Amino acid sequence: xxxxxxAILAIPIISVAQNQDAVFIKxxxxxxxxxxxxxxxxxxLTKKIGNRVSGSSAFDKxxxxxxxxxxxxxxxxxxxxxxxxxxxxxxxxxxxxxxSIDNKKQSHVLNALALGNSIGSSIEANVIxxxxxxxxDKRKDEIKGKIVFFNYAFNQTYVETFxxxxxxxxxxxxxxxxxxxxxAVGCLVRSLSGSTDNFPHTGMMKYNDSFxxxxxxxxxxxxxxxxxxMCTKNLVKVSIKTHxxxxxxxxxxxxxxxxxxxSAAIKYITIGGHLDSWDVGEGANDDGAGVVQxxxxxxxxxxxxxxxxxxxxxxxxxxxxxxxNGGRKYAEQALxxxxxxxxxxxxxxxxxxxxxxxxxxxxxxxxxxQSWIDLLQPYGTHKLEAGGGGADIGPxxxxxxxxxxxxxxxxxxxxxxxxxxxxxxxxxNKRELLLGAVNMTALIYLIDKYGL
Amino acid sequence: xxxxxxAILAIPIISVAQNQDAVFIKxxxxxxxxxxxxxxxxxxLTKKIGNRVSGSSAFDKxxxxxxxxxxxxxxxxxxxxxxxxxxxxxxxxxxxxxxSIDNKKQSHVLNALALGNSIGSSIEANVIxxxxxxxxDKRKDEIKGKIVFFNYAFNQTYVETFxxxxxxxxxxxxxxxxxxxxxAVGCLVRSLSGSTDNFPHTGMMKYNDSFxxxxxxxxxxxxxxxxxxMCTKNLVKVSIKTHxxxxxxxxxxxxxxxxxxxSAAIKYITIGGHLDSWDVGEGANDDGAGVVQxxxxxxxxxxxxxxxxxxxxxxxxxxxxxxxNGGRKYAEQALxxxxxxxxxxxxxxxxxxxxxxxxxxxxxxxxxxQSWIDLLQPYGTHKLEAGGGGADIGPxxxxxxxxxxxxxxxxxxxxxxxxxxxxxxxxxNKRELLLGAVNMTALIYLIDKYGL
Numbered sequence: 001x002x003x004x005x006x007a008i009l010a011i012p013i014i015s016v017a018q019n020q021d022a023v024f025i026k027x028x029x030x031x032x033x034x035x036x037x038x039x040x041x042x043x044x045l046t047k048k049i050g051n052r053v054s055g056s057s058a059f060d061k062x063x064x065x066x067x068x069x070x071x072x073x074x075x076x077x078x079x080x081x082x083x084x085x086x087x088x089x090x091x092x093x094x095x096x097x098x099x100s101i102d103n104k105k106q107s108h109v110l111n112a113l114a115l116g117n118s119i120g121s122s123i124e125a126n127v128i129x130x131x132x133x134x135x136x137d138k139r140k141d142e143i144k145g146k147i148v149f150f151n152y153a154f155n156q157t158y159v160e161t162f163x164x165x166x167x168x169x170x171x172x173x174x175x176x177x178x179x180x181x182x183x184a185v186g187c188l189v190r191s192l193s194g195s196t197d198n199f200p201h202t203g204m205m206k207y208n209d210s211f212x213x214x215x216x217x218x219x220x221x222x223x224x225x226x227x228x229x230m231c232t233k234n235l236v237k238v239s240i241k242t243h244x245x246x247x248x249x250x251x252x253x254x255x256x257x258x259x260x261x262x263s264a265a266i267k268y269i270t271i272g273g274h275l276d277s278w279d280v281g282e283g284a285n286d287d288g289a290g291v292v293q294x295x296x297x298x299x300x301x302x303x304x305x306x307x308x309x310x311x312x313x314x315x316x317x318x319x320x321x322x323x324x325n326g327g328r329k330y331a332e333q334a335l336x337x338x339x340x341x342x343x344x345x346x347x348x349x350x351x352x353x354x355x356x357x358x359x360x361x362x363x364x365x366x367x368x369x370q371s372w373i374d375l376l377q378p379y380g381t382h383k384l385e386a387g388g389g390g391a392d393i394g395p396x397x398x399x400x401x402x403x404x405x406x407x408x409x410x411x412x413x414x415x416x417x418x419x420x421x422x423x424x425x426x427x428x429n430k431r432e433l434l435l436g437a438v439n440m441t442a443l444i445y446l447i448d449k450y451g452l
Numbered sequence: 453x454x455x456x457x458x459a460i461l462a463i464p465i466i467s468v469a470q471n472q473d474a475v476f477i478k479x480x481x482x483x484x485x486x487x488x489x490x491x492x493x494x495x496x497l498t499k500k501i502g503n504r505v506s507g508s509s510a511f512d513k514x515x516x517x518x519x520x521x522x523x524x525x526x527x528x529x530x531x532x533x534x535x536x537x538x539x540x541x542x543x544x545x546x547x548x549x550x551x552s553i554d555n556k557k558q559s560h561v562l563n564a565l566a567l568g569n570s571i572g573s574s575i576e577a578n579v580i581x582x583x584x585x586x587x588x589d590k591r592k593d594e595i596k597g598k599i600v601f602f603n604y605a606f607n608q609t610y611v612e613t614f615x616x617x618x619x620x621x622x623x624x625x626x627x628x629x630x631x632x633x634x635x636a637v638g639c640l641v642r643s644l645s646g647s648t649d650n651f652p653h654t655g656m657m658k659y660n661d662s663f664x665x666x667x668x669x670x671x672x673x674x675x676x677x678x679x680x681x682m683c684t685k686n687l688v689k690v691s692i693k694t695h696x697x698x699x700x701x702x703x704x705x706x707x708x709x710x711x712x713x714x715s716a717a718i719k720y721i722t723i724g725g726h727l728d729s730w731d732v733g734e735g736a737n738d739d740g741a742g743v744v745q746x747x748x749x750x751x752x753x754x755x756x757x758x759x760x761x762x763x764x765x766x767x768x769x770x771x772x773x774x775x776x777n778g779g780r781k782y783a784e785q786a787l788x789x790x791x792x793x794x795x796x797x798x799x800x801x802x803x804x805x806x807x808x809x810x811x812x813x814x815x816x817x818x819x820x821x822q823s824w825i826d827l828l829q830p831y832g833t834h835k836l837e838a839g840g841g842g843a844d845i846g847p848x849x850x851x852x853x854x855x856x857x858x859x860x861x862x863x864x865x866x867x868x869x870x871x872x873x874x875x876x877x878x879x880x881n882k883r884e885l886l887l888g889a890v891n892m893t894a895l896i897y898l899i900d901k902y903g904l
Binding site (some may be wrong): 029030033034039156157158161194196288353377379380382410412416429430431432435 | 481482485486491608609648760762805823830831832834862864865868881882883884887
């Protein structure tokens, strides 16, 4: 009887609280969708600063801009957290060219980009076209002196494109050294994409120090298809010219804006995206979108005069693409200072229409967040699923066991533009970008208010 | 006890059936995402035929193409259903120009498009800028001899953009005659959009025969903002030159592909999009996407050798944009032939990533469809909500009480390109387009198998 009474009493209390939350979230959403600054900020970052690989002067400019913009968004204070980052430069334009077919001279340039961290080199060799590492191992005796061309295609049957990326990623990341292990002199990789166009996609590659370092480049999908067809019928000789090299490591900064919590016992909530990008296009979706969404959440909290219980940190991480040194430094410092981190959220899936969050936390915490679905669903969230968090906040989870999550934008268009010259401002839709920020704002507000 | 036993027995039976359905739907999805023809078809329709307003020779070409493509997709037979459609032509290019500000001569052309069905005329007059019909009524004595400029903006706080469109739509549809009622000589309307660009958006306008017909055009949003600002401070005189007129009605056709049902008692399921478009851009999202998605469903059913219980009709409607004569004719014929129509589904919200369906049916039917959510959710469907069906199948619902529904693609980008020169093939993403077809295929399959 008592239980029933409590249940009856509890219903209206929960409803009133949920209703107040719904009203406040709607107010924040309305403000973001009408007064949001994220799109204008993104315009500046992409058009005035442009791409900004770690260590570059453009990255330094982006850091300065990030500090000022974080203040404009309303941070109580801005911390510049120093870290060392690698400084890879592409050098002159890469060139991949078919120079002969069946020993007949040709001069057909392919749409290609050296992979990130590739050495500079100039080689010519016959191409051996390979579908998989299994096939490479089986044909190891044919590899010596050749250019290995990995043509592992995205599996288009996956509805979520990140699944296809996850599966194909190893050919870009470790393909060159796997090929070098058997004596290859160069490596070409089908771009990690399922697009219909011919933009090549660069991205992180890592040499295995046990084997010679060979030049490595990604091909646009149309050219990858062409080269594959040729190689099945003809002897194809290709030249690869790359000019990549590492300069000395550079001092860089995570830009951290704080919104101070009012609780006596300080706990932290982190929201972030990464300020660096690859050295092509404008880094608009990867991850300019995440950078400006992060600051948009800060802006709207200040505009609403919201006083959080916990200190909320808005972080522009320094070095996601080729090192993760920004994220590592952030976690190291948190550990060193014995900070208590309640939750961290990353946005690094592009500025596309939001569908929810992927969360790495325990079952009880997941259930708590899932109980808020009615508050999030009006803004596009329908997925609150167990999974991962972003790369930059991974170290926080590893070192401090902080529950982490990432925004899940719709993934269909991401790998059309990811790490290409086509990742430009024009490929971000203003409302999609702002709606991502709305969903982030709502989640952070609820976690700040109700804990985890 | 018996009830409990039935329940226990029923669970595995339902699970096996659901599992078989899940496997078959996955197989169809895989085929669409790898072998789908919708994107190639859309390329042909947009790039080889282009925009195709009712009555135009391009529309006739599209009809011929639709017939052939329906056969290619595997229709058992193709019916060309005759109907009469209006034939409005824009004539020469429209021009809207600021010719003086505070009586000082100017020559500043605004980005404008005559509204669909506007008369041709050449006028010059001072502009009165108005926010709403309420304001128009209040200021009715100031209207005579002027150009009324309705500047009712999209409400950006709505998460679903169709809500903003629904609210602002009356200014385009009936604004010109409302203005003419008080003696206006011309009408300008802020484009029905929330975009960041300056493309003007045409679309259906209807004159009220009780009042003089005045030329009417839509302005791009940037120019609408500029003109509004000027009109608040200055006396602005504008010239409007339009050349629109109606030619005699034309014989056109709904293109109907059939996949014959195996049941003895023939019932019909209809899927459709509209083949006509406005006379600008390429009609890629509106509604080329729906046309090719419709035929994609047919293609995959044939590829799977699926034998439906009911006869499924794949319909390319003739005249959605300015008359609805195609949809009306289809319902009239269904009524005249005493056909039993089980369900009808329209796809006319653009080729964007799918989020579910809006359904107009009774509560029991809605619950039945909602019980399939686990089968649809893997492909992006999370909304199965009571609402409307598409315009073309509206008459089927009105005359035959057929349950109807429409695909709900994500709506954020639709009104950026709707009825503009920017509604082109390049603004349709292949995977988003195909995923729409996947969700339609799954829903139609389940309704065909389990009824409503």
